[in-house]
Amino acid sequence: MSVIVGKxxxxxxxxxxxxxxxxxDQLRRNVAHATNVIRNKRALRVEEMPDWEDLRQAGSDIKAxxxxxxxxxLEEFARNCELAGGKVHWARDADEANSxxxxxxxxxxxxEPGLEVIKVKTMTSDEVQMNHALEAAGIKPIETDLADMxxxxxxxxxxxxxxxxLHKNRVEIRDIFRKQMGLPELTxxxxxxxxxxxxxxxxxxxRAKIGISGANFAIAATGSVGxxxxxxxxxxxxxxxxxxxxxxxxxxxxxxxxxxxxxxxxLPRSATGERMNPYNSIxxxxxxxxxxxxxxxxxxDNGRTRLLEDEIERETLxxxxxxxxxxxxxxxxxxxxxxxxxxxxxxxxxxxxxQLQSLEHSRSLPFASTLxxxxxxxxxxxxxxxxxxxxxxxxxxxxxxxTLGGKLSAENIxxxxxxxxxxxxxxxxxxxRLARIGQTIFKxxxxxxNLPGMAGGWTRSRDLRPIPKQSFRDWWKARDKNGxxxxxxxxxxxx
Amino acid sequence: xxxxxxxxxxVRSALHTAPSDPVAAHARLSHTYNRxxxxxxxxxxxxxxxxxxxxxxxxxxxTAESEIPQAIAKALQHADEHRALVAPVFPAACxxxxxxxxxxxxxxxxxxxxxxxxxxxxEAAVAATxxxxxxxxxxxxxxxxxxxxxxxxxxxxxxxxxxxxPEAMTAIAGRTTKxxxxxxxxxxxxxxxxxxxxxxxxxxxxxxxxxx
Ligand code: SF4
Numbered sequence: 249m250s251v252i253v254g255k256x257x258x259x260x261x262x263x264x265x266x267x268x269x270x271x272x273d274q275l276r277r278n279v280a281h282a283t284n285v286i287r288n289k290r291a292l293r294v295e296e297m298p299d300w301e302d303l304r305q306a307g308s309d310i311k312a313x314x315x316x317x318x319x320x321x322l323e324e325f326a327r328n329c330e331l332a333g334g335k336v337h338w339a340r341d342a343d344e345a346n347s348x349x350x351x352x353x354x355x356x357x358x359x360e361p362g363l364e365v366i367k368v369k370t371m372t373s374d375e376v377q378m379n380h381a382l383e384a385a386g387i388k389p390i391e392t393d394l395a396d397m398x399x400x401x402x403x404x405x406x407x408x409x410x411x412x413x414l415h416k417n418r419v420e421i422r423d424i425f426r427k428q429m430g431l432p433e434l435t436x437x438x439x440x441x442x443x444x445x446x447x448x449x450x451x452x453x454x455r456a457k458i459g460i461s462g463a464n465f466a467i468a469a470t471g472s473v474g475x476x477x478x479x480x481x482x483x484x485x486x487x488x489x490x491x492x493x494x495x496x497x498x499x500x501x502x503x504x505x506x507x508x509x510x511x512x513x514x515l516p517r518s519a520t521g522e523r524m525n526p527y528n529s530i531x532x533x534x535x536x537x538x539x540x541x542x543x544x545x546x547x548x549d550n551g552r553t554r555l556l557e558d559e560i561e562r563e564t565l566x567x568x569x570x571x572x573x574x575x576x577x578x579x580x581x582x583x584x585x586x587x588x589x590x591x592x593x594x595x596x597x598x599x600x601x602x603q604l605q606s607l608e609h610s611r612s613l614p615f616a617s618t619l620x621x622x623x624x625x626x627x628x629x630x631x632x633x634x635x636x637x638x639x640x641x642x643x644x645x646x647x648x649x650x651t652l653g654g655k656l657s658a659e660n661i662x663x664x665x666x667x668x669x670x671x672x673x674x675x676x677x678x679x680x681r682l683a684r685i686g687q688t689i690f691k692x693x694x695x696x697x698n699l700p701g702m703a704g705g706w707t708r709s710r711d712l713r714p715i716p717k718q719s720f721r722d723w724w725k726a727r728d729k730n731g732x733x734x735x736x737x738x739x740x741x742x743x
Numbered sequence: 744x745x746x747x748x749x750x751x752x753x754v755r756s757a758l759h760t761a762p763s764d765p766v767a768a769h770a771r772l773s774h775t776y777n778r779x780x781x782x783x784x785x786x787x788x789x790x791x792x793x794x795x796x797x798x799x800x801x802x803x804x805x806t807a808e809s810e811i812p813q814a815i816a817k818a819l820q821h822a823d824e825h826r827a828l829v830a831p832v833f834p835a836a837c838x839x840x841x842x843x844x845x846x847x848x849x850x851x852x853x854x855x856x857x858x859x860x861x862x863x864x865x866e867a868a869v870a871a872t873x874x875x876x877x878x879x880x881x882x883x884x885x886x887x888x889x890x891x892x893x894x895x896x897x898x899x900x901x902x903x904x905x906x907x908x909p910e911a912m913t914a915i916a917g918r919t920t921k922x923x924x925x926x927x928x929x930x931x932x933x934x935x936x937x938x939x940x941x942x943x944x945x946x947x948x949x950x951x952x953x954x955x
Contacts, residue, residue, distance in 0.1 A: 253922050283936040285907075302776035309772050319754040319766040326747075332920070338746040393941060395934040411934060418935055438935040442943055449944065454852055472917040480890065480930035486850065487886040498750065503769050503893075509909040510776070523925035524872035524908075527945060529886075531922040537849055537923060538885045542952065549750045556757035658878020 253375050253601050253609070255405070259589020266579075266587040275415050278411065279407075279584040282573040282694040289521025290572060291628070297517070297608035306510045308630040311566035314503055321468040321501045323545065328471025332533025341550050342376035344452055348459065348546050349378060349493055350385045356491045356542065357458050361386040366452060368475060368485040369393035370462025370494050371409055371569060372548060374591040375604075378460070389460070392481035394445050396406035409584030409592060410519050410571035415584050432479035451483070459489035459540065463496045464568070465511060466545070469504045472529040473545065476515060486529050494541035497548050499565040511568060514628035518535040518570035551604035559637045561575040564599050566629045573633060579616055579685040588613060595623035599636045607644060614640035677721065684715050780870075780906025787870045787906045788953070793862045793872025798928025799941055801950040811898065811954055812839035815862055818896045818950040827860035828892060830884040836863075837898070847888045855887060860894040861946075866918065867906045867911040875899060875951065876911060878918045886922050893949040895926070900955040 259265065269275060294300050314321055326336040339345035357477045365382070367373065369387050378399070379389045389401040391561040398413040399406050406412030411451040413421070422436040425444050434444055464476040473494055475482045486492055508530075516525040534543050555561045573596030574580045585593035589612055590601035598617055614637050623633040668675065670712065695713065718726075744752070744872075779785060795802050803814045818841035819827060826843045838844050845858055854927070866878040875897055878884045889895060905911040915923065930945030941947060 267844070282937050299776040302774075306772070306774055306776055311771060311774060313765075316758060317763065317768070318758070319751050320765045320894075322751065322754070328930075338750050340746050340749060344746060392944075393934075394932050398934070411937075413936075421935060438938045438940050441935055442932060442940045446943055453944070454856065465918070470852060472919050475784075478930070479943035481934045481943065483886070483890050483924065484944050487890055498754075505919055506909075506912065509778075509912040512912075513776075515907055520933060524869075524874050524925070524929050526798075526927050527930065528925040529922070532917070532919050535922055536881070538879055539887070549753070553753035557753060563850060675906070735788055 249625060250341055250343065251605050251608075252377060253551075253604050254377060254591035256605065256609040258602055259609070261352070262587055262589065263612060265614070266583045267586055269587040269655050271584040274417070275320070275584055277583065278415050278417050278474045280581060282408075283581050285410070286521055286571075286575045286644060290518060291521075293517040293521050293554050294522060297513075299700050302437060303514050304628055304630050307514050307568070307628055308566065310502065310507050310510060311568075312563075314501060315499065315562055315565055318498065318556065321503055324468040325466050325471060325501050326547070327470065329466075329473070329533055329545055330471070332471050332531040334471065334545055336545045336547060339546050339548045339550070341738055342425070342548075343381075345376045345495060345548050346378055346381035349495070350381065350387065352491070352493055352544055352727065353382070353387055353458055356383075357387075359386075362388055362574060364388045364390055365458045365459075365460055366390050366392055366456040366485050366489065367396075367460045368462070368477065368482040369412075369497055370460070370496055371406075372462050372497050373460065374406060374596050376495070376548065376550060378495070390449075390456070392449055392453070392485060392572055394442065394479060394481075397445055397449075398424060401425070404727070405586060405592060406591055407593065408574055409569050409594075409596070410574075449484075453481075453484045453488055456493045458493065458630075459485040460494065461485050461494045463494050463500055464515070465498050465508065466501045467508070468501055468673070470532055470562040472505070472530050472590075474508070474528060476521070476525055476528050478513075478526045480527060482629070483527055483529050486531060486536050487539045488586065489540055491542040491544075493544045493546065495546045495548060497550075497553055500565075505520050513568055515568055518572040518626065518628040554606060558639075560598075560636055561603055562594075563631050564603060564636060566598065566631055569596075569597050569630055570628055572626040576622040576626045578618060578620060588616065595633045597636075599633060600638060602644075606642070607647060611644055614644060661667040673721075677719070680715060680719055684717070687714050746851050750892065755818045756896060775904045776905060776909075778909040779804065780904050780910060782870075784901075788886050788904060789902060790906070791868060791870035791873065791904050792953075794870065795928070795951055798949075800873070800928050801939060804953045804955070807955060808837075809953070811837045813950065814952045814954075815839050815896060816842065817887075818952065819860060819895075822860065822894050822948060824859045824894060825916055826856065826858050827862050827894075827896070828858050828884070829862050830882050830888070833862065833882045833884075847885060850888070852887065852891070855891050860896060861892040862896045862898070863889055863925050864898045865903065866923075867914050868899050870906045870912045870928065871910050872908060872927055874908070874911075874925050875920075876915060877924045877926065880918075881894055888926065889924065890945060893942075893946055894950070895924075895946040896950045901953060902955060904953075907931060 337348045353696045382389045395413040408417040418436040426434050463473045465474050516522045577595050580594040588597045590597050592600045598613040763874045805814050831846045864882040867876045879886050899949045929949045930943050932943045933939050
C-alpha cells in the first residue's frame, strides 16, 4: 500500500518554501485580504449563536463517538447505501481509488479518448491526485467549482481547503480566463468573471454523462450522502449526469440523519461566515426518474486507519474541512497554502498530511506553527491541534534519533550533550564557565547577534542575552562563604 | 483479503474495542445546544423574512390560499417571464391564467433548458438561517427542474417555518429516501477576492411566496 497525499513527496520542506512565499508580496496581500474577510464574517456569525460552545462540544462528541465505532458505521452505511440502489467500493489507497474510478468511467463511458467527466470540489480527489490519474488514462476531468476552475485552468495548485484560489486576485483570474476560454475582451469585474465561468460550463454540464463528487458526510443509518456548496455546480454534478461516482474518506461517516443538525450549523458559519451556505444536496442511492440512475461510492482509507490507533492522532479524523484554522493561523496568513507543499495546508494540513503518510513526507509541517492555539479556538469540532502538533514533533524527533544519519546529526549530538551536561550540576557549571569565555567574540552591543551553527537559526531573527558574568549559583556560593560576614554587615546597616 | 475486509480489519485492530453497543452509546450523547425555538410565531416569521432579505431573495406575502395565483403572476412579471415549469401534480388551482405552465412529465434536459422559471412547494423552512428545504417528491418537483431555470418561485406555508434547523431536520427525518435540497438564497460565490456574486450555476433569482 502506498499512501499519496497530493504532491507532498516532491515538495520542498516548509522553511524553504515559506521563504519564497514570503518574498511574493502580491500573494501575501491576496492571502491576507481573503483570510481577513472570512475571519471577520465568521466571528460575526459565531457571535450571534448563543449555543455555539454547545454545538462545538456536540460536534466533537459525535465525531469521537463515530470514530470509536467506525467499523460498525462503515458497514451500516455500505449496507444502507446498497439497499437504496448504490454500489459501494472500498479503496485501500490512492491508486486503488483511482483505478476503481477509471474502470467505472470506462465501463459507462466507453474507451474513446478525451471523454469528459464533470467534477465538483473534492479535496479527497486532490489528495489521491485523481485528475492526474484520469488524464493519464485519456479521460478529461472538468472542475466546476469556480475556484477549482481557476486552479485547473491556471495549472496551479489549491492553496486553501475551502477557497482554493484565494491566492489569486481578480486581474490574475481574468488573465487565466482570457487565455484559456478564448475571451480576449473579458474584464476583471467579478460579475463578468463569474458569468464567463457560467457560460463555459453550461454546455459541459448538459453533455457530461459521468459526474464525480466528494461528500461532506455520509449517513450510516440511511445510507445517504451529502454535498455542501454555494454555486450550484454541486447540484448540477450530482443531478444531471447519468452516472455519479462519489469519493468519500472513511472518516466522513455520521451515525444518523439527526447528527447533521449539528454539522450543518457549525460548518457554514466556520467555513465562509454564512448562516447557511446556499445549497446542500443530500441523496440516498438511486431515485428512479430523478438524477443519476447509477451511483457508485468509493470509500477511501489512504492512511486514515493508521490514525485511529493513537487517541491523540485519532482526533485529526474529526475534521470537517471548514478551513477556519487556516484563516486563524498566523503562519498560514503570512505564507499562504502552497508553502505547505500539501493540498491540506494550514494547521490541519500540518497534522493531517504527515500522519496520513506515516511521517514519510511533510515531516517539517508539524514545526510550521507557533503553537499559539488560535486554530483550536476556532475549530468547530474542537480538535486540539497544538496538542497533536507537539505529539507529532516528538514522533519526528524520536524517529530521527533512530536513524544513523539522525544519530550523527549535529542537532542530535548537541541535544545529547546538553542532556548529559544537564544531568549533573558540576558538568553544567563547568560548561557555563566555558561558554562565558567562548561567547565574547559573538557579543555586539552587549547582545549575542550572530551565533554559529544551529544556534544561528535562532539569532538570525532574534538577539540573545549573553550569559552573565556570575550565575545565581556562583553568587549564592560566594555569598555562603562570606555569608556570616555579610549578614552581620547588613544587620549593622539596618541598625 | 478484499479491500473491504482489509480496511475493516485495520479499523478493528486499531480501535482494540471490546464488543460495544454503538446504538446505546450514541443515544447517550448529550445535546446541550438549542433544539427547540423560543420565539413567538410572529417573531419567527419576521426572522425568516429578515434572513431571506439578507440573502437577496424576494418575498411575497399572501394570507388566503386563493391569492397564491396572483402572487405567482407577480413573481413572473417582475422577472419578465411568461413560462414556468411545474411538477405534474402541482395544484392547478394555484396557477394564474395568462402564463404557460409546462408540466414536467420526465422532460429531457433539452426541454427544460430554455424555460426561465420553476414553481414548487417545499417541505419545511428554517427562520434562523433563511433556509427552505425541498424533498424532491410531488409538487416539490424533480431536482433537475428546480436547478436549471434561472428563477425559482417557492411556496412556503407559514406553518412550515421552524425557528431552528434541528426542528426542521426532525420534521424531515423520515423522508430521506427522496433526494433533499436545502436552499438558502440564490446561488452565489465568493471565490473572487471574497466578493459575493449572486448567481453562478443555480437559479440567480429566488422568490418565496409565504401563505397560510
Ligand atoms: S481542523 Fe477544525 S478548524 Fe481546521 S479545517 Fe478541520 S474542522 Fe475546520
